[in-house]
Amino acid sequence: MQTLLEALSRDHYPNPPATSAQIAEAEARLGWRLDADLRAFYLHCDGATLFRRRPDAKYRILSLSEIERARVRMRGEDDDSMGAATWYTLLYCQDSDFVLVDVAQPDGPYPLLDAFHETYPLHVRQIARTFQELLQRALRIGNKLFWLRD
Template structure:
């Protein structure tokens, strides 16, 4: 997705949702040094615009909370399991969906990084790619009407 289209989505988040203050270049550099991976261009653009955001509703009512840089962590830390192989080491939390559910970013793949769904009752056995990039995820989410658009309809 072109960065110009992503900028329009970020404008929408800023105007109609609940964004945090932007991350600084220093915060981004500190996050990347600590995490051991670099934000792709789409995530970098997002965090330079807002260091996390609630979509549709403010906290604590929100369904979608894109985590601030200080909240992103390996999914193995966020969703600990007794099995040592509970999820790939390259899966990091990105979006909190309530009740220990997350959308993840897979940083082992080439940029732009895909977004995965990690439903708490089926994790780590069933983790599925739901968007080819953050921009695709953001557009689908903004058009969803506050619904978990990747889940099958009842």
């Protein structure tokens, strides 16, 4: 993970690091603990854009304050018919599309899910087993959403 974070700082657009207090506040607000990958990321930077700056970034990893339950962010309702209570927004991909983190497994590692706004919550699929895998694949392929076919 450290090598990926160094590459992110060198070649991309990280925000300043989150403090331990900010992480504790986010965990209390969200009701779950960051797994090891996410904790390392947020201690390194409290969100980032990859490849391009905002607003043109396809990969915008949300700051701690922007993470929220996916069904609330994507459908405006905190109801089980609008997606699992354990799915949270983590990465914004433009056009109201997100990558979600599924926090169902306490303390992780947490899988990452593709959440296309037009088919959410009916068609959500896993695209990475961990945040580290997602970051590694994204940095390797370049400014393309690696889980989408051409």
